[in-house]
Amino acid sequence: MRRLIALLGLLSLLFSLVACGDSSDDNGDSGASGGLEAVSVTGDVGKAPKVTWNSAVSSDKLDTDVLVAGDGDEVAKGDQVSVNIWIGNGFTKKQVFSSYDKGGAPETITVDDAQIFKALYVALEGQTVGSRVLVVSPPADAFGDQGNATLSIGNTDHVVFVVDIMKKIVVLDGPQGAEQTPPPNAPKLVEKGGVPTGFDFSASAKKPGTKLRIVPLIKGDGDKVTNGQNITVNYLGQVYGTKTVFDESFSKTPFSTTIGTGSVIKGWDQGLVGQTVGSRVILVIPPDLAYGPKGQGTIPGNATLTFVVDILSAS
Structure with missing residues (x-):
């Protein structure tokens, strides 16, 4: 019924695996390598990050870096959180999505490794509200071996995420x-x-x-x-x-x-x-x-x- 009720929306673009072709070859530097050191991120939490590419990304290790440690509540599995997300293609060195492009309206995500892919899960679980987290992910931990055609991410493209954790959302156990x-x-x-x-x-x-x-x-x-x-x-x-x-x-x-x-x-x-x-x-x-x-x-x-x-x- 969930698929009957819900039509394709933004979150399904981000968190579902969709068919995609091979990595694109424009503006990429297949000879360069790097994990976290491939990008530099500046800016304040809650505002669009400025991402500078130092090289293309080709590390097969999932790496995270807490750029800003928030002083809010810790995020646990099963929590719902409101987040802003920036996504870049680590091969083409291009931004492919930013929630800040639509006025900074956050997305609501359930922190559940059965519902979201690993790269996003590790950016959230155990972090604190108010944090900005950088994730550099190999294909398998992001959109899988099919990539994401809608976001122009090929099936061998590494993916860079900048995640701002804005707040936790209270979800009732039942009607009240x-x-x-x-x-x-x-x-x-x-x-x-x-x-x-x-x-x-x-x-x-x-x-x-x-x-x-x-x-x-x-x-x-x-x-x-x-x-x-x-x-x-x-x-x-x-x-x-x-x-x-x-x-x-x-x-x-x-x-x-x-x-x-x-x-x-x-x-x-x-x-x-x-x-x-x-x-x-x-x-x-x-x-x-x-x-x-x-x-x-x-x-x-x-x-x-x-x-x-x-x-x-x-x-």
Whole structure:
């Protein structure tokens, strides 16, 4: 369901392996070598770094250097952090990405070596908030032997990262706020041991309406979710009026995505923006705000979808 909900976004460009050709040969110096000494980085944390190339990078060792040691909390595995990232191609000696180019808006990352590649993981785990970390990575510890075509990184190109750790993000364990009384004709949430397992539609209309329906179950006591934020949620989705639960995250790990920008289905964008962190809401989403006449995977065409969503963080 995560792939059904989420469309291709910036983080997938950075942290997914995508097909790529061989290393490019323009402006590179294949005879030069170097690890950390191949680059010099100056500038303040929170501002775009100035990177000077002393040579191309060809060291097969993953090297890190804490350029600025922050005085904030230590980052541990499983934490969510807000970071700014600069990426350079160690072969062509060119910048290929910088979050500072879009106004310095940080990216939200879960520090989990099962979700992000090793070079980024070692830049974060064990470091402190406020730090700037330089990483020089061989291909295998960055984008792998396929490289990243979107970032113009070949399959044998070394990669340089400058990572600014801006803050840790508090992620709730579950909904937190005031319970709400749903209308009697709303789908009834079924739980086992306090964990959602599905919906009971016996008291609901046999034919759902054609408009998005939002049913608050818990009014969160956190801040409102706004367009463009990265949110972390737990969810369960079921085809309306059936026993088909097509996916859920409660037995796995919470799901993070950008909201209000088209990275998810329209029903999520419209239904979750404006809610507050800590909320639990039911969304009854008509087909035109979900997957339409074609459906998706096990979801049939023209299906109305019913979700319960716990909003655990927004940043």
